[in-house]
Every structure is written in C-alpha cells, then in structure tokens.
Amino acid sequence: MREEATAFVPGHITGFFSAHPDDDPTKAGSRGAGLTLTDGVTVTVRPAPAAESSTEILLEDRETESGFTPVSVEPVETVLETLAVSARVEVETDLPLGAGFGTSGAMALGAALAANRVFDRKLSENELVTIAHGAEVQAGTGLGDVVAQARGGIPIRLEPGAPASNLLDGIPARARVEYVSFGDLSTPDVLSGDTDELSAAGKQALSRVVEEPTLASFIFASRAFAREAELLTPDVLEALEDVAAVDGQASMAMLGNTVFALGTGLSDAGYDPSVCATHPAGALLE
C-alpha cells in the first residue's frame, strides 16, 4: 500500500446532450458534446487512519483553519465502497461546484484512479472509468462527464454509457475558454424531470456536430440546444446577448447557471471571466 496518490481530472462543460436512462448504470448515460478544461479537480487519496475505518472526504477551503471542509459526495463514496477501501480523500479545485463543470464526476474519477494506485487494486483504466461512471449515474449527479473527462480534448459522445458500450469521437481542435458562473442550477432536478424535449434538441445538435465536427458548429449547436430545451436562465441569456453583441461565441454550460465562451468572447463583452483552455489529455495520475 502506498502512502498517497494524486490524480488530476479536467473539468468538463457539456454544450448539449440527450439523456439515455438504463437500469444498468454502465449502459445509462448521455450523448452529446463538450469541452474538457485545463481548470479541473485534483484528488489526493490516502488510506484512512488506522483508528477509524470510515472514508472521509475533505474539500479544500482556504477560509478554515485546517484548510479543509468535510463534505459528502455520494459518487466518491460509492467509488471507494466499490473498491472496498476506506480512505481520506482531499479535493482541490478552482472550479465552482454545482455550476456545470462536471466536478462531481471529476471527484469520482479522480478518487477511482488515485485509490486504485494507493490500494494496489490493479484495475485497468476502463474498469476505473466504469466504476466512476456508474457511481455518478446512480447518484443522479451526471450522465456523461466521467467518460468525457477520461478522454480529454473536445469529446463527442456518440453512444452513451461506460467504455464497454459507449462510442466517443472528438473535434480536432484546441481553444482558449472563458467562463462566468452565476450560481447553482441543480442537475438532479433537471435530469429527474421530463427530458423528452431536451433529448430531441440534443439529438439534433449532435447530428449537426457529427456532420461538421468543428468548434464553430459545436458552439452553434450548443446555443440552439440551450434555446430549444428552454434551459436558459435570465443571467445566462443576458450574458449570451452581450457576447453576441461583440461578435463573440458563447453558450450555456449544461447543467449550470454558467456561460462559457471560446477565445475572448466574455472579456470582449466587458465581463471578468475565469480563463482556461481545452485540456489535451484525459484524467491522469500525477
């Protein structure tokens, strides 16, 4: 057993998606496309101290004395139970939580990669991705982030599910990405509602990007999706109009009260965005 292992998992902004529920969590998931980001989540796993046997998840919090706040993250707990380990998990991220960056999926995948290494579980990358994807689907916190974050780049999710059943492609490009977040939007609430209209819009967006896998068509399809699926919040709508007014390219992060732009769209429009880029690699051990 190692003392610790650390994994970095890129953030993932989904531009559009269609939901594909299935009783088997390895087959459930989503089709769609998104951007993986150089802003992401760093997960460090250590064995739980001998005296106590339960897993503890700590989120970095610079405002507390210890530097960490205990949190409950169901997909991470499920991952560690599946690997049959008790661990101390430290999570660091500059991304806002619950704002459409796939942070819960990133925590699950990072915990899987790091715990596999610390506890010498000898699982393959696909096996670890499958465990994290299943945990995320079961918790209802996401449908396609984990497989996208394992791949990196600008993933197109052609078929839903874990690696054994999904099919991924990618847009061969890189981009500077800006984002501004206006607060929470609950993924479980949206995903547990009626997703028929949303999925019809998602399928149309996917056809467009498959026909022309470029950044321009991705952002166009994403904007059309956000409009047609009636997911735009007032804050997001206003920011999109501001970016359009300066000829920028932006859309809404699914599912978050967040606007992202390619290049300098948001800063050109007078916002003070966070700035990162698409991440060329998938999740990785450090």
Place this chain on the structure above:
Amino acid sequence: MREEATAFVPGHITGFFSAHPDDDPTKAGSRGAGLTLTDGVTVTVRPAPAAESSTEILLEDRETESGFTPVSVEPVETVLETLAVSARVEVETDLPLGAGFGTSGAMALGAALAANRVFDRKLSENELVTIAHGAEVQAGTGLGDVVAQARGGIPIRLEPGAPASNLLDGIPARARVEYVSFGDLSTPDVLSGDTDELSAAGKQALSRVVEEPTLASFIFASRAFAREAELLTPDVLEALEDVAAVDGQASMAMLGNTVFALGTGLSDAGYDPSVCATHPAGALLE
C-alpha cells in the same frame, strides 16, 4: 485555408502484439500493449507552393544547409491523397527512424491532423485516425501504432483496427522511460513473414496484462513475448541481460533493434540511454 498547422504525435513502443490481417484496412491491425512517449514526432503542414502541385515531405536534418532532407514516406503520401491535398510537410523528431518507435504512424497521424486544419477538411478525430491507420496498414509499416498514438498513455489494444471497430483500454500509470537503439530492423520484413508463432505469444502476453493491468506485468509479458517470438537480436539480448543484472526492468521495442527500460534500468546498467516518459495525452494540434 490556413498558412500552416503543426501537430505533435507521441512515439509508441510496442511491448508485444499479435497481427490481425484483414482485406479491409480499417479492420486490419494488431492487439497488444505499449508505451506512448513524450519523445515524438512534430509534423508541420503548409499548402504546396502554387507553382508546383505535388506533395513534398521534408525531414529535419541539421547536417544539411537547408536543414531538411526530402524523404518518401508512403503512409504520409496516402493520407494527403485521401484528403485530396498537396502539401509541404516538415517532420522533426529526436527518435531514431525504423527502430520501433512508430515514427511512420506518427508522421501519418500528424499529417492527417495538421492537413485537416490547414485545408479546413472538417473531419473528426476518429475519421483522421482511421485515414492514418489505413494508410499505415496499406503501406505495411505498422499495425497498431496510430490508434495507440491517438490515445496516449499506456494503451492496451484489446481489439484491432481503426476506431469504429477497435477496443482500447489502458494501464493507469506513468513512468520514466529509457531507451537505447542499436539500428534498423525492418517492420515490413517481419510482418510479411509467418506470424503464427508471434501471434500466439502475443495473445498470451495480452491475457497476462488484461488480468493484471500494471507496468510490472506489462514489462514481464513483453520480455516473455520477445523471447517466445524469437525476435531478440544479439545486441538487445546483451542489453536485457545487463539490465537484469542490476535488477532493472527492460524489454525490446517491437519491431526495432531497440531496448527500453522503465525507470533507470539502462543507466543503472552503465548505458547512456535517451530519457523520456510516458505521454499522458494522445496526438495533438499545437
């Protein structure tokens, strides 16, 4: 049309493989496992000058006045013909050619990614990988390098062929990699001979790594494969014995007159190896 685009493609050392010929080059390929490397190939594509219409491939060569030597690389020519473009292609690499690093596959994949961008061909990553893989298979210069180089990390090729038919997994690890090359070993000569014995050994090695996807089992399976497939050259055999004598982990790059080691195996044994690491990402546009 852009003025130029550059792609970096990691080198790829195959530890073991089994050959899977097929009349359809998108289904032909190999099963096996290997390491993608931070040492790789950089390919820059520009449109061919207006006056001449034919493609020109130039290999960086610091000993010539122009800095480049014209070369003929069949898979690159096939890729550019498939994309229906004429280009000036500049190739830079520190890797030795024809020594088991997948440089021909890297050139083909880099040319596909960069030409798609320069000539605005709007193909997806899978489509570009398929074109490069098919070109490499048709030229007989490799069977599994392109799909591994597109993925990055430490790829396990569970099913052969281009992305639509293959199945990849990976060993979740990173490593420092050392290598020493003793010169040429012709891939076409080996691949055109009787590959039955080689493929039997390759299947056995793959089962071992699937059962335990770790670096330790990869290097063990690779050494057993090199021995059983009777591919060891005298130079390679001597170096493997030297590394084993200092408790290092090494094997032979397939197919090249090259020894690679994990960690410091070759330098511990008194060699003066090139040093790199596994590459966390697949091929990427710069």
